[in-house]
Amino acid sequence: MARKLYNPFLDFKFDNQTCFLTGDALVSADEQIQVFPVWMMRAFGLEESPFKMLDENIVTYKSLKLPCSVDAAQAIGIMDDAVEQAIEQGYHGVRELPQELLFQWVGRILYGVVFNEIQAGVKQALISGGDMNFSQALVHKFRNLHTMLQSLILPMEFEHKNPFTILVLPVDNPADTxxxxxxxxxxxxxxxxxDFAIIxxxxxxxxxAIYHEEVLEKVKDHVLHPIQFExxxxxxxxxxxxxxxLPEYTFMETPQxxxxxxMPLNDWTLKPIFDNWQAKTYGQVLENFWKPWGFTLFEIIKNPEQPMTFIADESGAFRVIEDIPKQ
Incomplete structure (x- = not known):
């Protein structure tokens, strides 16, 4: 293994003259890839569609790009092709993809958004003359994500368990979803x-996945209505x-x-891994996800002990939905 892990967060190098994945110097402005796969943008007419950044600026899907060396672009292209072929087959094709391949595909998109957000933040800091305010906890997460994403170009083995989980579910979506x-x-x-969805x-x-084990068991072997997936x-x-x-990982580089x-998530504080579930806060999240169907927070948490659900019926069995539009 000749190539070493690259860490752009050491000197916060997020320019367009350095490959985002390898750290290699680029010789041409043409050495770049799209954050969102070209085939996906074309299939859904996304090139000029609006994409909202964290600073509320609106850009287009097509404008989100990553500086990328030829070698890295080739590896990403092979990965993209495998996912595209699986997606053409729908749910059954995507379900058969290895978790690591799906992680690489999702991670490239999510880190691509992160990279563009950082570039926008650096540019804004230069304009205002101030320092860029960046959480060290976020740097920690993004650095880990970037390191794991280098599994695209380096032999990498995730020991004992994967740091990530990719859930693929069958959904009865409208054709143009x-x-x-x-x-x-x-x-x-x-x-x-x-005919599918990914979380x-x-x-x-x-x-x-462990926290939501009960609901995942409830929907197992069922095709979901979009409102159930949401x-x-x-x-x-x-x-x-x-x-x-804030998960910690050890990265051990060997010649192979x-x-x-x-690292274990339990710590000396003995606090639960998740903070307490609050029905009202969950209801506000659910209201946002259910916007296409128009349910209000009042309706969702009318009974705070049992917020509104379309997953199970009154008997606790999986609820088959026939009377709600798919939107």
């Missing part, structure tokens, strides 16, 4: 399209917010490969 969400502070991602939690060591998605985004650990080992 494309619904993308991310939350870079908590490193969670969702995408709903064709990715990128640095929780699988704990969200409910699961709201639960995941909320618990990603409640997750109160990089070994990645998650």
């Amino acid at each position: 494309f619904n993308y969400r991310d939350e870079i502070n908590t490193l969670i991602f969702s995408l709903r399209m064709k 990715a939690t990128l640095q929780d060591n699988g704990t969200n 409910e699961i998605c709201a639960r995941y985004f909320y618990t990603a917010y409640l997750f109160n650990r 490969k990089v070994f990645v080992e998650p």
Whole structure:
């Protein structure tokens, strides 16, 4: 393994003359890739669609790019092609993809958004003449994500357990559906399209899947109505917010490969891994996810002990939905 791990956060190098993944110097402005795969943008007409940045500025999907060396672009292209072929087959094709490959695909998009957010923040700091205010906790998460993403170009083994979990669910979506969400502070991602949807939690060591085990067991082997998936998605985004650990990983470089080992999440404080679930706060998250169907917070938490749900019926069995539009 000749190549070494690259850490752009050491000197905060996020210019367009350095490959985002390898740190190699670039010789041409043409050495760049799109954050969102070209085939996806074309399939859903996203090139000129608006994308809101954290500073409230609106850019287009097509304008989000990453400086990228030829070698790194080739590796990303191979990964993209494999995912594109699986997505053409729909849910069953995507479900068969290895978790690591899905992580690389999701991670490239999410880190690409992060990279563009950082570039925008650096530019704004230069204009204002002040320092860029950047949380060290976020630097820690983004550095870990970037290091793991280098599995695209370096042999890498995730020991004992994956730091990430990619959930793929079958959903009865309208044909033209494309619904993308991310939350870079908590490193969670969702995408709903064709006949499936994805939820990715990128640095929780699988704990969200354990937290939501009961609801995941309830929907197992069922094709979901979009409103049911959005409910699961709201639960995941909320618990990603409640997750109160900053995961640590050891990265051991050897001549053969990089070994990645998650450190235990339990700490000396003995605090639970997740903060307490608050029905009203969850209801506010769910209201946002259910906007297409117009349910209000008042309706959702009318009974605070049992917020509104479309996952289960009154008997606790999976609820088959036939009377709500798919939107």
